[in-house]
Amino acid sequence: MNVFRGLVLRLPRLDVITHRAIATTVPNSAGEKWRLQHGKARCGNEYGPLTDLPDWSYVDGRPAPLNRGQVRRIEERKQLAEQIREGISDLQFAIANHEYRTKKQQDERQAIKDSKFKPKRRSNKNTRT
Template sequence: MAATVRLLCGSVFRNSSRQFSTTCGVQAGEKWRKEHGLARSGTEYGPLTDLPDWSFADGRPAPPLKGQLRRKQEREVLAKRIVMLNSEMDRGIEMWKGRVEEAERMEEHKKSLLLKPKGKRLLKKTPQN
């Protein structure tokens, strides 16, 4: 029975002029949301996603949901990574500045070791541009 269904479906698809696509469709409004600085979809971030759905009648907030806790943890990990990368960049910039200063000191030191003018050349004024 399964073989006949498979043969039937296979022959229908082979003879059909219509193509079968497995790609996902374009999400409605994604382009508009991106142009206005919003998330790609309404469920990525924002008040509908981040705020609790309900609260107790006496005003106490509801306990956070699993998704809210997961998103909070992901944001904390991302923030820690940003701080770490920022500190690495600062250290790298400081090291680069130190190397540049050391190269300048070495250049000045090399210039100071060059021969100095003596006698009449020392008294002679050098033309200034």
């Protein structure tokens, strides 16, 4: 039954952690801050001529077919443009609605003021005889 009699199990000590095992810095892209300050993409391959333009073209000048990444980026940009368009129309509707409600409230307040305060009747002194 003692099959494991001569076998010594050697495991590394788990209580000792080497210096390289723990990362104490935050991962960040090299040059990301500079690119953002200069109006460029967050990382170098998000957009730009190297990403957006085709890799090759035909000799006779015809454009090359788009690859999958380019088609995906075009679709993403179309969806983003549609979301922006919807957001702008919602914002314009909200502004117009707010202006309408504000004007309506002012008109109601003015109507209440006009109904409360009526001018006094001036007695006409010339009508006495």
